[in-house]
Amino acid sequence: MRKRPSLDQYFINIARNVATRSTCLRHNVGAVIVIDKQILTTGYNGAPSGLVNCIDIGCMRLKANIPSGTQHEKCRAVHAEQNAIIQASVHGISIKGGTIYCTHQPCILCAKMLINAGIDRIVFEQSYPDKDALDMLFDAGIIIEQVSGVNL
Numbered sequence: 446m447r448k449r450p451s452l453d454q455y456f457i458n459i460a461r462n463v464a465t466r467s468t469c470l471r472h473n474v475g476a477v478i479v480i481d482k483q484i485l486t487t488g489y490n491g492a493p494s495g496l497v498n499c500i501d502i503g504c505m506r507l508k509a510n511i512p513s514g515t516q517h518e519k520c521r522a523v524h525a526e527q528n529a530i531i532q533a534s535v536h537g538i539s540i541k542g543g544t545i546y547c548t549h550q551p552c553i554l555c556a557k558m559l560i561n562a563g564i565d566r567i568v569f570e571q572s573y574p575d576k577d578a579l580d581m582l583f584d585a586g587i588i589i590e591q592v593s594g595v596n597l
Contacts (some may be wrong), residue, residue: 452482453592456546457570460525463487464548468498469522470507472549476525478533478564480543486536488528492521514574517554526555530562544568550591553578560585568592 450458456477464475468491476488492498499505499521511519523531526547533540541563545551550573551559559567560581566588582589 453546453568453590456484456544457548457568457592459484459487460546460548461570463489464525465489467491467525468500470499470504471513474525475548476529477546478529478540478543479546480540485538485540485543486529486532488525488530488532490522490525490528493523496521512574514552517552524552524555525549526551527558530558533562540564549573550575551578551582553581556581560587566590 456479460475460477462475463477464473466489467473467475472490474490478485478487504521506516506520509519526545529545530540532538542565543563544566545559545564545568547567547569549571550569551567552573552575556575556578564587567582568590570592572591579589
């Protein structure tokens with residue numbers, strides 16, 4: 446008999462599926478924002494709308510040999526968490542009090558945005574080398590949990 450995934454596993458699996466749309470050459474990241482067990486928005490990392498994607502022109506971070514977790518401004522992509530927040534804004538959806546499920550731990554740029562957007566909880570699957578982001582989220586009182594998805 447198949448084991449039913451927990452809600453956290455369920456939404457992490459959806460974030461993984463969202464990540465398949467990523468156009469980044471380094472990390473395929475997906476995010477899902479949820480309130481009361483309902484998906485409000487999703488996002489994946491890629492170039493801003495209408496611009497050429499990294500999968501088509503190459504990665505400036507790879508070319509410059511920039512390590513993960515550093516110099517976030519030197520990236521063509523909008524992060525998955527940022528795109529999920531932007532989609533909420535574009536469609537007039539409040540995400541205050543929500544949970545964001547991410548395939549990867551948010552970076553410090555995304556952490557700041559999630560704090561100001563009113564996200565209460567962050568659930569992620571894969572670690573990311575940005576301790577400052579975790580410290581900032583902890584200081585803001587946001588619940589942070591790392592979980593594993595379930596392959597169905």
